[in-house]
Amino acid sequence: MQERISAMMDDQASAQEVDALLQQLAQDEALGQHWETYQLIGDALRGQPQGDIRARVSACLVAEPAHSVAVEQSRRNRPKRWAMSLAASLAAIAMVGGLALHLGVLLPSESASQIAVLEQSPAAPSTPQSMSIAGTASVPKASSEEPPQTSAMQEHRLAHEQVSSAPMMSSIAGYARLVVSEGAAR
Amino acid sequence: MTDRELDQQLVERVQRGDKRAFDLLVSKYQRRLIRLVSRLVKDPSEAEDVAQDAFIRAYRALPNFRGDSAFYTWLYRIGLNTAKNHLVSQGRKAPTATEFSSEDAEQRDDGELLRDINTPESLMMSRQVGEAVNSAMDSLGEDLKTAITLREIEGLSYEEIASAMNCPVGTVRSRIFRARDAIAARLKPLIDSGNNKRW
Numbered sequence: 229m230q231e232r233i234s235a236m237m238d239d240q241a242s243a244q245e246v247d248a249l250l251q252q253l254a255q256d257e258a259l260g261q262h263w264e265t266y267q268l269i270g271d272a273l274r275g276q277p278q279g280d281i282r283a284r285v286s287a288c289l290v291a292e293p294a295h296s297v298a299v300e301q302s303r304r305n306r307p308k309r310w311a312m313s314l315a316a317s318l319a320a321i322a323m324v325g326g327l328a329l330h331l332g333v334l335l336p337s338e339s340a341s342q343i344a345v346l347e348q349s350p351a352a353p354s355t356p357q358s359m360s361i362a363g364t365a366s367v368p369k370a371s372s373e374e375p376p377q378t379s380a381m382q383e384h385r386l387a388h389e390q391v392s393s394a395p396m397m398s399s400i401a402g403y404a405r406l407v408v409s410e411g412a413a414r
Numbered sequence: 415m416t417d418r419e420l421d422q423q424l425v426e427r428v429q430r431g432d433k434r435a436f437d438l439l440v441s442k443y444q445r446r447l448i449r450l451v452s453r454l455v456k457d458p459s460e461a462e463d464v465a466q467d468a469f470i471r472a473y474r475a476l477p478n479f480r481g482d483s484a485f486y487t488w489l490y491r492i493g494l495n496t497a498k499n500h501l502v503s504q505g506r507k508a509p510t511a512t513e514f515s516s517e518d519a520e521q522r523d524d525g526e527l528l529r530d531i532n533t534p535e536s537l538m539m540s541r542q543v544g545e546a547v548n549s550a551m552d553s554l555g556e557d558l559k560t561a562i563t564l565r566e567i568e569g570l571s572y573e574e575i576a577s578a579m580n581c582p583v584g585t586v587r588s589r590i591f592r593a594r595d596a597i598a599a600r601l602k603p604l605i606d607s608g609n610n611k612r613w
Contacts, residue, residue, distance in 0.1 A: 234591040238565060239416050240572055246415050246423055254427070254434040264441040265598045265605060272547040273566040276445040277452075278540035281462055285440050285469045292470070294431035295477050 230262050237266055421485040428476050436476075440469055443486060447493050454497040468496040542604055550600035554593055561586055562593035 229252070235241055236249055253260050264282070272278070415423070421442075427435035447468060452461040472492050479488055501507065551559055557579070564570045564578060572590075576583045 230595065231587070231591040234594050235587050236415075236420065238572060238587075238590065239420070240587060241415055241420075243415050243419070243423075246420060250423060250427060250435065250438075253438060254432050260434070260438065260441075261605075262598070263438055265601060266594050267441050268543070268601065268605075269547060269594055269597050270566045271445045272543050273551075273562070277449055278543050279445055279448045279462060279465075281444050281448070281466045281469070282437060282440045284462075284466050285444075286437055288466065288470050289433055289436065289473055292433075292473060294433055295429050296431060 229259065233259070233262055234266060237263075237270075418484045422481050425476060425479055425481070425485055428473070429479075436473055439485070443489060444469070446486070447489065450490060450493050451497045454494075455500060460500070464497050464500045465493065467500070468493040471496060539604070543601065546600045546604055547597055550597040554596060558589050558593040558596070561589035562597075565590050 232241065232245065232249055233253070236246055241249065253263060268278075421439065424435045424439050428439070444465065448461055448465045451464045451468065452458070455461045455464050468489070472489050475492070479485070551562075554562070560579060561575055564575045565572075570578065572583045572586045575586045575590075579586065
């Protein structure tokens, strides 16, 4: 048994062994003395100054109430911080990704239809009709007069986002729209 | 299971109502805490009182200990704050963070510290314990002496010691235990006479 205590002090015991040993240490005062002596030996070899206040501390703790099980259980039942962070990160990624995907599905199809219309009338690439069809989409063929308009819209949108009181969601959505829009322009 | 995990197990036992587990933590850390407190509180008997107070505070605060840091790191802060509060309550100036760093606490010369913090009684006991341990170490076989030295002084793991001594880990475990047991036998008369005494 003493050898197992010695090994436990040196990180050489499994969780189950430690649990069983601590249970025995809690019940057997003589066994606890071995723990105390081994600690003393280690401290003496490392040149720690000697002193023993264990008995005094123990005497003071007699008057203290034992802690309750509820404390431990509530601690264990509380979700881990890293798990909550991970969940929040995944939710944010899913939201941004979903928005981007949603907008990405809409915009390319609009652009594709606009391009198709333009290709059907190659003889009049700069007619007012083709310009109006192109609208605000950034189709290269019809974009000679578009950049100022798109840029102005984006500036307006960004300015709006900056003063908007809605914090995270609208900012992300606006950014996603902007990125998709710029992507379509390329 | 690592040292930190072992401490956490002990903490959780205390949190479940096992006061004896707190005794084991006190046994383990009392000398380090006294040494820490002695950096600020120069009077040896005062330092022991402050360390005792720090352990009581730690016990009371233990339900709030979540294990985000190692137990000793947490206890260290309590010890430091208790020592500073003690100095302030005595109308003495507590050192600032820049005057007293953790490096100071852990790295000051031990010989100087031993002279500083030992009461005549504990100084005598320190000498007796030191002599008994040294005498026991001298009587150990070379293998046992090397194994316990590499573990306790050099801080090597069993695997590293096995590699250094070219033997199985199980042999290292056995050698370290036998060394401890032999030294403990030499210390037993001192421990028995020191029980229920302040030393």
